[in-house]
Amino acid sequence: xxxxxxxxxxxxxxxxxxxxxxxxxxxxxxxxxxxxxxxxxxxxxxxxxxxxxxxxxxxxxxxxxxxxxxxxxxxxxxx
Numbered sequence: 024x025x026x027x028x029x030x031x032x033x034x035x036x037x038x039x040x041x042x043x044x045x046x047x048x049x050x051x052x053x054x055x056x057x058x059x060x061x062x063x064x065x066x067x068x069x070x071x072x073x074x075x076x077x078x079x080x081x082x083x084x085x086x087x088x089x090x091x092x093x094x095x096x097x098x099x100x101x102x
Contacts, residue, residue, distance in 0.1 A: 024068075024102070025069070025101070026069060026081045027066050027067075027100040028064070028065040028067065028081065028085055028089060028100075029063075029064055029097060030063045030065065030090045030096075031060055031061075031062035031096060031097075032060060032062065032096075033095060038059075044061060045057070045058065063089075077101055081099050082099065085097045
């Protein structure tokens with residue numbers, strides 16, 4: 024089973040990289056771009072075949088390592 028984890032900053036947390044990306048896009052002529060938030064995508068390949076167990080395992084992983092849950096949130100997508 025494969026899992027994809029989307030990690031982004033929580034609302035209210037300043038995102039200087041997102042702001043820089045938005046500013047650069049506006050400078051390139053993409054004036055319709057408003058607020059930009061950046062994040063990261065983590066793809067995991069799991070030996071688990073049960074979706075509920077896989078989701079629980081990935082959640083436990085995210086709470087321990089790839090996401091700083093104080094300032095970041097994450098979403099898990101299983102395939």
